[in-house]
Amino acid sequence: xSNYIPTIGIEVHVELKTKTKIFSxxxxxxxxMANSLTNVxxxxxxxxxxxxxxxxxxxxxxxxxxxxxxxxxxxxxxRKNYFYPDNSKNYQITQxxxxxxxxxxxxxxxxxxxxxxxxxxxxxxxxxxxxxxxQDKTLLDFNRAGVPLIEIVTKPCIKSAKExxxxxxxxxxxxxxxxxxxxxxxxxxxxxxxxVSLRKNESDPFGTKxxxxxxxxxxxxxxxxxxxxxxxxKIYDEGGSIEPQTRRYDDKxxxxxxxxxxxxxxxxxxxxxxxxxxxxxxxxxxxxxVKTIPMLPEERKEKYIEKGILEANAIKLIQNRQLxxxxxxxxxxxxxxxxxxxxxxxxxxxxxxxxDKKLNETTLNKERFIELVNLMSNNTLTSKNLKxxxxxxxxxxxxxxxxxxxxxxxxxxDDSMIKDVVKKVIEANKESVDDYKAxxxxxxxxxxxxxxxxxxxxxxxxxxxxxxxxxxx
Amino acid sequence: MKYLNKNIEEIHELLKEKKxxxxxxxxxxxxxxxxxxxxxxxxxxxxxxxxxxxKELEDKxxxxxxxxxxxxxxxxxxxxxxxxxCGSHILENFIPLYDATIVDKxxxxxxxxxxxxxxxxxxxxxxxxTSYFGAPKNPWNKNKICGGSSGGSxxxxxxxxxxxxxxxxxxxxxxxxxxxxxxxxxxxxYGRISRYGLVAFASSLDQMGPMTKNVYExxxxxxxxxxxxxxxxxxxxxxxxxxxxxxxxxxxxMKIAVPNYLMSDIVSEEIKDKIKETIKLLExxxxxxxxxxxxxxxxxxxxxxIIAMGEASSNLARFDGIRYxxxxxxPKNIEDLYLETRxxxxxxxxxxxxxxxxxxxxxENAKTYYNKALSIRDDMRKEFKRVFDNYDLIxxxxxxxxxxxxxxxxxxxxxxxxxxxxxxxxxxxGLPGLNVPVGFSKDHMPIGMQIIGNSFEEAKMYQLxxxxxxxxxxxxxxxxxxx
Numbered sequence: 001x002s003n004y005i006p007t008i009g010i011e012v013h014v015e016l017k018t019k020t021k022i023f024s025x026x027x028x029x030x031x032x033m034a035n036s037l038t039n040v041x042x043x044x045x046x047x048x049x050x051x052x053x054x055x056x057x058x059x060x061x062x063x064x065x066x067x068x069x070x071x072x073x074x075x076x077x078x079r080k081n082y083f084y085p086d087n088s089k090n091y092q093i094t095q096x097x098x099x100x101x102x103x104x105x106x107x108x109x110x111x112x113x114x115x116x117x118x119x120x121x122x123x124x125x126x127x128x129x130x131x132x133x134x135q136d137k138t139l140l141d142f143n144r145a146g147v148p149l150i151e152i153v154t155k156p157c158i159k160s161a162k163e164x165x166x167x168x169x170x171x172x173x174x175x176x177x178x179x180x181x182x183x184x185x186x187x188x189x190x191x192x193x194x195x196v197s198l199r200k201n202e203s204d205p206f207g208t209k210x211x212x213x214x215x216x217x218x219x220x221x222x223x224x225x226x227x228x229x230x231x232x233x234k235i236y237d238e239g240g241s242i243e244p245q246t247r248r249y250d251d252k253x254x255x256x257x258x259x260x261x262x263x264x265x266x267x268x269x270x271x272x273x274x275x276x277x278x279x280x281x282x283x284x285x286x287x288x289x290v291k292t293i294p295m296l297p298e299e300r301k302e303k304y305i306e307k308g309i310l311e312a313n314a315i316k317l318i319q320n321r322q323l324x325x326x327x328x329x330x331x332x333x334x335x336x337x338x339x340x341x342x343x344x345x346x347x348x349x350x351x352x353x354x355x356d357k358k359l360n361e362t363t364l365n366k367e368r369f370i371e372l373v374n375l376m377s378n379n380t381l382t383s384k385n386l387k388x389x390x391x392x393x394x395x396x397x398x399x400x401x402x403x404x405x406x407x408x409x410x411x412x413x414d415d416s417m418i419k420d421v422v423k424k425v426i427e428a429n430k431e432s433v434d435d436y437k438a439x440x441x442x443x444x445x446x447x448x449x450x451x452x453x454x455x456x457x458x459x460x461x462x463x464x465x466x467x468x469x470x471x472x473x
Numbered sequence: 474m475k476y477l478n479k480n481i482e483e484i485h486e487l488l489k490e491k492k493x494x495x496x497x498x499x500x501x502x503x504x505x506x507x508x509x510x511x512x513x514x515x516x517x518x519x520x521x522x523x524x525x526x527x528k529e530l531e532d533k534x535x536x537x538x539x540x541x542x543x544x545x546x547x548x549x550x551x552x553x554x555x556x557x558x559c560g561s562h563i564l565e566n567f568i569p570l571y572d573a574t575i576v577d578k579x580x581x582x583x584x585x586x587x588x589x590x591x592x593x594x595x596x597x598x599x600x601x602x603t604s605y606f607g608a609p610k611n612p613w614n615k616n617k618i619c620g621g622s623s624g625g626s627x628x629x630x631x632x633x634x635x636x637x638x639x640x641x642x643x644x645x646x647x648x649x650x651x652x653x654x655x656x657x658x659x660x661x662x663y664g665r666i667s668r669y670g671l672v673a674f675a676s677s678l679d680q681m682g683p684m685t686k687n688v689y690e691x692x693x694x695x696x697x698x699x700x701x702x703x704x705x706x707x708x709x710x711x712x713x714x715x716x717x718x719x720x721x722x723x724x725x726x727m728k729i730a731v732p733n734y735l736m737s738d739i740v741s742e743e744i745k746d747k748i749k750e751t752i753k754l755l756e757x758x759x760x761x762x763x764x765x766x767x768x769x770x771x772x773x774x775x776x777x778x779i780i781a782m783g784e785a786s787s788n789l790a791r792f793d794g795i796r797y798x799x800x801x802x803x804p805k806n807i808e809d810l811y812l813e814t815r816x817x818x819x820x821x822x823x824x825x826x827x828x829x830x831x832x833x834x835x836x837e838n839a840k841t842y843y844n845k846a847l848s849i850r851d852d853m854r855k856e857f858k859r860v861f862d863n864y865d866l867i868x869x870x871x872x873x874x875x876x877x878x879x880x881x882x883x884x885x886x887x888x889x890x891x892x893x894x895x896x897x898x899x900x901x902x903g904l905p906g907l908n909v910p911v912g913f914s915k916d917h918m919p920i921g922m923q924i925i926g927n928s929f930e931e932a933k934m935y936q937l938x939x940x941x942x943x944x945x946x947x948x949x950x951x952x953x954x955x956x
Contacts, residue, residue, distance in 0.1 A: 040570055040571050043796055044791045044796065045569070045796075045797070046551060046557070046559075046567070046672040046673075046792075046797075047551040047569070047573060047669065047670040047671055047672045047673070048669070048670075049669050049704060049705050049706070050706070051703065051706060052706060079787050081786075081787050081790060081834070083790065083793065083811055085793075085795055085807060088796065089790065089791045090790035090793060091787050091790055138807075140795075267835050267836055269831060269834035269835055269839065270834075270839060271787070271834050271839055271843050272847070274675075274677035274707075274784055275707065276706050277706055277707060
């Protein structure tokens with residue numbers, strides 16, 4: 001491959017996690033019976049008018065804030081006019097001239113090198129209906145029509161497939177953590193288009209770009225960009241030129257394929273939507289939204305490491321929002337966070353996966369978790385014993401201590417009791433005692449094993465060892 | 474016995490005293506409509522449902538002044554289960570799934586919807602002759618137009634079929650036909666009445682309003698149909714008020730402006746003379762009337778064409794044959810479905826306006842025309858505000874001529890807009906405007922005067938209108954002389 005400099009811009013559509021649609025009170029839902037979440041407004045019936053869902057404005061403010069965008073204080077909606085059956089009014093209500101957010105950035109970390117991916121603008125619009133083509137017929141499902149979207153457009157500042165993927169991962173993490181969207185690419189609640197062009201030198205003007213539409217996963221964004229760079233390089237190498245076109249990524253063949261050659265000068269006849277008055281965004285509105293923004297992943301990671309959690313575990317926690325939120329709630333507590341994170345990512349995660357439950361669907365609350373961590377930290381509860389009583393811990397409201405008692409897994413911490421057992425073991429294993437006294441350190445391990453056997457593993461190992469050494473003197 | 478030629482208070486008394494029942498009024502209205510059938514005022518009658526409703530009301534208490542009274546709606550107001558055609562082939566068999574907010578309000582008052590009135594197709598026209606169902610005729614002279622686009626509503630009120638009708642006014646479509654037929658027509662302030670369920674022509678200009686035989690009944694109906702509606706973001710958040718409250722109050726001391734342009738030589742001498750007579754009458758009653766210059770009035774027509782056609786081209790895009798309305802059978806492909814459905818479904822005037830509107834919004838044109846028009850419209854609003862800093866009301870003729878012949882040529886699009894040249898500035902500024910009859914031409918066709926108020930000052934307009942109505946005491950029943 002020859003050396004060309006790729007220029008990549010990414011447009012992402014994100015469905016907002018609102019209860020109702022943007023311009024009507026129909027439910028915003030996924031996977032329901034076709035056309036069951038629609039009303040006369042979504043269907044563009046004559047005489048209907050849009051209302052404006054305030055939740056949408058608040059989520060958009062939130063997104064703009066975490067994407068470091070400026071927020072427009074006075075904005076309006078515009079009509080984008082085009083005929084297509086997925087568009088019930090034959091115009092889409094969007095923001096062409098006054099996007100709610102502009103001039104933002106997302107910082108990515110490319111193997112330790114930080115880079116800002118600049119965001120040109122971020123605007124609000126309505127989703128279209130879903131069309132399914134069956135032979136010569138097209139079926140229309142308007143459940144998606146009017147679902148609120150934000151479209152986030154980067155500047156053409158991305159240089160590689162890897163940067164594109166890092167950007168999307170970061171974007172997804174931010175929007176997911178702020179509850180703006182559930183960001184499920186497989187359900188279409190996050191969709192990406194990539195614009196790719198090549199040029200020979202930095203000083204050259206941008207090359208002609210091809211747009212790859214509706215890519216279904218972040219890894220496919222990476223693959224399709226690589227394939228597109230290869231395709232365009234080959235054309236340039238052979239002395240050809242690129243024509244502006246729209247392509248899509250075909251998962252089966254692992255390459256981009258032509259959808260259509262772009263008609264020049266799409267004319268959407270934009271004009272300000274006369275049915276929706278200007279929206280004024282006050283500082284109070286912004287402040288109220290900013291207050292609801294939870295701790296972002298970057299900060300969480302720093303905090304976790306500060307508290308002694310291993311970096312690998314910190315990253316894993318962030319990837320699991322419910323566990324991360326759970327631990328965030330404990331940050332002010334004086335507990336062993338290393339043990340806490342091991343517990344959450346180990347036995348507790350395994351339990352949740354097996355039972356297909358969420359953490360908040362179990363009885364493990366903050367107080368009982370603290371008790372559990374402390375019992376583990378001071379060796380009162382061994383990991384082995386934990387496994388036996390985990391189910392009870394996750395399903396009963398009782399204290400961990402009581403559960404231990406009832407299940408008979410209480411560690412023997414009574415000195416005299418341990419002493420009795422140790423004496424009994426010494427009595428019965430004269431040979432090993434002699435070996436130990438003769439300097440064979442291995443013998444004590446055997447004796448210790450016997451103590452454990454005698455107590456069915458319920459003795460505090462550290463205490464037992466101390467007593468054993470003492471008795472052997 | 475006839476009741477519907479009486480005033481509302483008399484009818485209300487009779488209903489309250491159980492001397493008549495709603496069904497008597499409903500039957501009479503349908504009899505009147507039947508005997509005036511040649512006026513072609515209606516597209517659809519709601520006979521069965523209206524009779525049923527009247528019977529239901531017999532058991533109910535007469536709880537308000539509009540109780541049991543028949544009302545006609547312009548056929549661009551959406552009525553659940555009752556055909557709503559907008560005067561167009563494309564909606565010829567369209568039966569809506571929901572009621573407009575104004576219909577809910579009418580039902581709350583226990584009024585009875587009698588039918589849907591004839592109109593220019595999608596309210597685009599000034600003589601109701603673009604209706605797919607043929608033009609309505611003027612009760613004063615059946616060879617003449619009754620104006621438009623709310624021609625059917627004007628005709629049925631002028632003919633005294635019933636007391637109440639609703640029209641819609643985007644660029645004069647209530648006031649101009651009211652003037653041509655000698656009735657009272659009010660286009661309230663933009664936002665006064667919810668537009669939810671009014672099939673949109675030009676969203677930033679459309680407003681419905683009452684059409685009645687006299688001022689008091691007009692104000693009573695406005696009381697019932699106005700008010701804030703959450704379903705319409707452009708509806709004004711105003712407290713309800715009694716629009717009749719100033720009727721009968723002394724007008725002496727009022728200051729009134731007459732814009733010179735609206736009395737210039739674009740208006741026929743006959744009409745100007747009649748307006749001058751009315752001005753004289755006002756001055757004799759201690760009202761100050763000043764002729765003043767108002768900027769931008771001569772631009773209103775151009776602004777209107779840009780804004781109304783631009784918005785219309787987008788509003789009418791939804792009629793594509795996919796979800797409702799006329800649909801071309803067995804189209805070759807989606808493109809063919811659009812072209813054939815819209816090509817056959819819309820009439821010539823509508824198609825012309827869609828094409829011009831699309832052009833005006835196309836590419837850079839949107840900036841050159843539509844955005845520029847919006848900005849001049851703002852200036853125009855400010856100019857009107859300036860006038861109202863010094864004057865209570867503005868008066869002017871409503872039309873430049875009286876109603877003309879149905880057979881006059883329709884091929885001059887400028888002519889159609891000229892019919893509305895005096896009424897359009899009001900829509901551009903979002904102001905309330907009202908027509909009150911002030912006399913007749915030599916060939917005994919009605920002449921109307923327009924009263925323009927500051928935003929949300931409809932009550933003051935009714936005050937002046939009712940004063941003029943009372944002083945002139947005109948015989949406004951077209952059949953009055955024959956009785």
